[in-house]
Amino acid sequence: AQSVTQPDIHITVSEGASLELRCNYSYGATPYLFWYVQSPGQGLQLLLKYFSGDTLVQGIKGFEAEFKRSQSSFNLRKPSVHWSDAAEYFCAHNDYKLSFGAGTTVTVRA
């Protein structure tokens, strides 16, 4: 079955430090991959997406992600986190429906 997995349930990072969230996918063909962020009690906001072309994708809020077919990964990165980046992050694959990973909770300490 097609799926995305997020190996890290919870990550704590200091404000100003870099952040990397892992996402692995299992597909044969090129996947349609997305990263969404969800602040507490809120809906999901799209950070970025990948379909084809340049494997380094720029998103909103200073996030970027790199698609690596050889590693079946689509990891999300931010060079310097802000306290407002504390949230739940979901990697997802889009086919006839969005299939989400389990999510990674990001805590930002001062």
Place this chain on the structure above:
Amino acid sequence: DTEVTQTPKHLVMGMTNKKSLKCEQHMGHRAMYWYKQKAKKPPELMFVYSYEKLSINESVPSRFSPECPNSSLLNLHLHALQPEDSALYLCASRSGQSSYNEQFFGPGTRLTVL
């Protein structure tokens, strides 16, 4: 307008009540979705409407009844719910059928069933 709105924000209901959740978008999107999200879990797809017709029902119990009266509105009618149905209910819309088109999510309705 790139917004999906949902009302109410919060809803508390008893197991014998009948209530409805409402979702609205004015982006001209022809695919609309209902998701259920439990705490600390990813959203789970419930229903998909495409061009105002129900295209996917993910084996959702009949106490949840979706309705798409027009291309901008999506309702979820609730009846005889159970406490385990308490969750955040998210609505989303998508512009086209391509898997590249992202879904736009509303802020959700926080439902508590007593």
